[in-house]
Amino acid sequence: MTDLTPQMFTQRIVELGLAEQRDVDHAVNQLGVGDHTMNDVIKTVQRHGILTTLQTDKILKGDRVGFFYGEYKIQYLIGAGTFARVYRAEKGGEVFAVKVLRKRFRDEAKEMEQFLREGRMGLKLRHPNIVSILDVIPDIRTPFLVMEFVEGQTLRELVRIRGKLPADLSLRLMFEIASGLKHAASLGIAHRDLKLSNVLISSDGKAKLVDFGLAALTDRANPEKMADCPNARAIDYAALERGTGVRKDDPRSDVYFAGNMLYHMVAGTPALSETRDRLARLNVSRFQEIVPLHERVPDVPGIVSHVVLKAMAFNPEKRIQSAAALAAEVKKAMQILASGTPVRVNQDNSLPMAPHQDDEEAATNEGEGYVVMLVESKAGLQNAIRERLKARGYRVLVISDPNRALNRFSPVEDPPADCVIFGAAELGSLAVEAFNKFASDEHTASMPSILLVDRSQASIIAAATRGPNRKLLALPLKVRELRVALSQLLSGVEKRELGSY
Numbered sequence: 001m002t003d004l005t006p007q008m009f010t011q012r013i014v015e016l017g018l019a020e021q022r023d024v025d026h027a028v029n030q031l032g033v034g035d036h037t038m039n040d041v042i043k044t045v046q047r048h049g050i051l052t053t054l055q056t057d058k059i060l061k062g063d064r065v066g067f068f069y070g071e072y073k074i075q076y077l078i079g080a081g082t083f084a085r086v087y088r089a090e091k092g093g094e095v096f097a098v099k100v101l102r103k104r105f106r107d108e109a110k111e112m113e114q115f116l117r118e119g120r121m122g123l124k125l126r127h128p129n130i131v132s133i134l135d136v137i138p139d140i141r142t143p144f145l146v147m148e149f150v151e152g153q154t155l156r157e158l159v160r161i162r163g164k165l166p167a168d169l170s171l172r173l174m175f176e177i178a179s180g181l182k183h184a185a186s187l188g189i190a191h192r193d194l195k196l197s198n199v200l201i202s203s204d205g206k207a208k209l210v211d212f213g214l215a216a217l218t219d220r221a222n223p224e225k226m227a228d229c230p231n232a233r234a235i236d237y238a239a240l241e242r243g244t245g246v247r248k249d250d251p252r253s254d255v256y257f258a259g260n261m262l263y264h265m266v267a268g269t270p271a272l273s274e275t276r277d278r279l280a281r282l283n284v285s286r287f288q289e290i291v292p293l294h295e296r297v298p299d300v301p302g303i304v305s306h307v308v309l310k311a312m313a314f315n316p317e318k319r320i321q322s323a324a325a326l327a328a329e330v331k332k333a334m335q336i337l338a339s340g341t342p343v344r345v346n347q348d349n350s351l352p353m354a355p356h357q358d359d360e361e362a363a364t365n366e367g368e369g370y371v372v373m374l375v376e377s378k379a380g381l382q383n384a385i386r387e388r389l390k391a392r393g394y395r396v397l398v399i400s401d402p403n404r405a406l407n408r409f410s411p412v413e414d415p416p417a418d419c420v421i422f423g424a425a426e427l428g429s430l431a432v433e434a435f436n437k438f439a440s441d442e443h444t445a446s447m448p449s450i451l452l453v454d455r456s457q458a459s460i461i462a463a464a465t466r467g468p469n470r471k472l473l474a475l476p477l478k479v480r481e482l483r484v485a486l487s488q489l490l491s492g493v494e495k496r497e498l499g500s501y
Contacts, residue, residue, distance in 0.1 A: 004060065006041040012059050016067050019050045031412065040411075047407040052076045069144050070137055072098050083111065088149060096134070097147040112143060119145040122212055124187055129180030131200060131210040150210075151203045151400070152377070153426060155265070156196035161428055163456050164268030164297070167304045168337055173199075174262045174307075175330040176207035181254055181323035184212070190249060192237055194257035196264060203400065204379055235281045236272070243284030244316050252316045255326050256287075259311025262330075266304060267296040271312060288314050303333045366487065367394030369495025373416065374398045375405045375434065376423035376452075385421070388479050394486075402427060402434035411443040418493050419486060424453045424460050425475050432460045439465040448489035452477060 004012065010028060014021050027048040031040055045051045051059075054076040058066060067074055072089040078097065079086040083105055089098040105111035122133030122145070135146035155173065159165060165173075177199060181191060191198075191212055198211045237253050246252070263271040271290045275281060290312060293305045307329050313319040320326045372389060376382050377400040386396045397417055399405040408416045420438060424431035435451045438444045448469040453460055455474050464472055471485045 004038070006036055006038050009038060009041060009059065010045070013045065013051065016059070016064070018055060018067060018073065019045075023048075023050060043407075043410070047410055049407075053403065069098050069100060069142060070139075072096060072146065074098065083115065086147075089146075095149045097131075097149045099145040099147055101143050106141070106143065112140075115143060115145075118212060121189060122147075125184055125189070125212070127180050127183040128206065129176045129208055130183065131208045150200045150208055152201045154197050155199035155201055155207065155261075157428070158201050158426070159196060159265055159268060161426055161454070161457070162268075165265045167266060167301050168334070170262060170265035171304065171307075171330055171334045171337065173201070173207045173265065174258065175327060175334060177209060177258060177261070178323055178327035178330055180207075180209040181258065182327050184209075185251055185254075185323045190251055190254050192234070192249075192254065194254055194261060196261055199261075203377060235278065239282045239284060240287055242282075243287060244314065246316050250316065251322055252319050254323060255311050255320045256313075258323075258326060259308050259320075262304075262311065263293055263308050266300055266308075267293060269296065271308075301337055303336045307333050365393035366483070367392045369393075369498070370419070370486075370490055370493070371395045371397060371417045371496065372486070373405060373408070373420045374423070375402050375420060375431065376400065376427070378423070378426050381423060381425070381452075385477075385482070388482070389486075392483065402430045406434055406437060406441075406444075409438075409441075409444050409447075415444070415447065418496075419448045419450065419489055421450045421452060424451055424457060428457070428460065429463075432463050435470075436463070436465045439467060439470055448493070450482075450485055450489070 010024050013019050013024055024045065027044050027050055028036075028041060030048075031044055042051075042056055046053070046056065052075045054074070055067060069087075069089070072091045075088045075090055077085060078088050082102075084099050084101050086097055086099045089096050101112065101115045105115070116136060116138050119133055119136035123136065126132060131150060132148040133145055134148065137144050137146070177194075184191065189212065191209065193211060198209065200208045200210055202208060236257070238248065240256060241248050241250060241253055260271050271293070272286060273280075280286065293308050294300055294302075310318075310320050310329065311326060320329055367389060370393075372394050374382060374385055374396055376385070376398065382398050382400075386398060389396050399408070402422065405420065422431040422435045422438075424435075432451065432453075435449060438447070438449050446469065448471075450471045450473055451460075451464050452473050452475055453464070455461075461472065464470075466472075469489055471489065473481055473485060
């Protein structure tokens with residue numbers, strides 16, 4: 001780490017083009033007169049949105065590059081894979097995702113060409129269920145793709161957090177995935193790397209396919225190339241296609257792996273055993289010895305098992321024949337499930353709030369004079385909590401980013417809220433880290449906070465800081481439990497005057 005003074009630090013911000021001098025001066029002037037520590041300056045520029053944590057860390061390490069790719073200002077890392085990193089970036093007030101090929105592959109002609117082919121092919125794909133590639137920058141020193149930014153999480157993260165998804169939600173997400181595949185297939189493009197981690201779930205709950213990199217690798221003029229598995233990510237597709245005697249770009253291969261994704265969503269575990277062992281992945285019996293879905297989930301609706309069975313038929317002639325046909329099958333299953341046909345279901349722990357028949361329906365003003373901040377990324381839970389608390393007189397501020405929420409609290413300014421509720425069901429470790437930091441920072445340590453956590457999140461429950469002004473509440477959340485917790489935590493907090501908040 002370089003030995004920067006606060007003045008040198010703020011000068012570096014301007015020199016690097018991260019902010020205008022007047023904006024930096026305005027933020028620092030909020031600290032008032034006198035000497036200020038580096039920590040004071042860092043907190044205030046972050047609170048004013050001038051720097052992100054990633055940018056701050058790079059300045060402190062003495063980095064001079066990596067703050068911009070072309071005209072895109074990098075804000076923070078949102079994903080990293082073997083071949084590329086993806087950053088949230090900003091240009092002209094708009095937010096983008098920038099995918100950058102890792103340094104070690106930039107001198108590899110084959111990897112560089114695959115990366116650029118992925119980008120050029122992605123420029124053709126415009127569909128609500130596919131993450132759009134907006135530009136391809138073929139700079140030989142730093143090639144990158146400019147993509148639509150999706151606020152949310154991967155489908156794999158969602159399943160990991162929830163354990164398994166309800167049948168109706170699984171079908172709806174699969175229909176959206178199949179719709180994206182159908183559009184790509186209409187342009188002669190298959191995905192060839194279908195798995196939960198290559199589907200993003202936006203903050204409004206929409207599924208969007210990402211990473212058509214292996215589709216770009218497909219070479220129809222050389223049918224043996226894919227079967228030789230030059231890329232480790234191609235092994236599963238190659239093993240299935242060699243085992244069933246079809247060509248390497250058979251469109252039914254995507255259907256099979258989409259079926260595995262639907263199985264994974266409903267069961268909480270994939271149909272195909274996951275392993276890094278190359279020989280085990282090439283063994284054709286792996287695709288034949290599938291535990292029936294109803295054995296893993298005894299109360300699964302029969303229509304869901306039926307779709308999975310047809311999508312994952314080992315014999316390609318008995319399999320659903322295309323992405324379009326898969327979308328039609330899933331849509332029909334959704335209609336059957338919604339028609340009221342009796343199906344057995346487990347208690348739905350996905351509900352954001354439990355039925356509140358134990359709570360009186362009449363609105364009250366018990367929360368009048370208090371402001372509650374809710375840190376939650378899921379729109380359904382945001383709306384459920386906000387409406388129920390507003391009906392009791394609380395003012396509710398909603399923020400989806402835990403770090404941004406923490407930056408709203410300043411040691412030198414009045415707190416924006418009297419209590420903070422952190423939702424961990426989807427934010428996971430980000431929520432508990434923010435909850436713990438809120439408990440440890442000197443200027444917020446005495447303020448009350450609540451962590452909403454699913455009972456299955458054992459590691460998060462164990463990591464949460466406990467204390468007299470800290471509470472953990474289990475999801476699905478009952479209104480009465482939340483009201484009681486707020487009443488206890490705010491009992492010693494002075495109410496704000498009406499009209500002042």
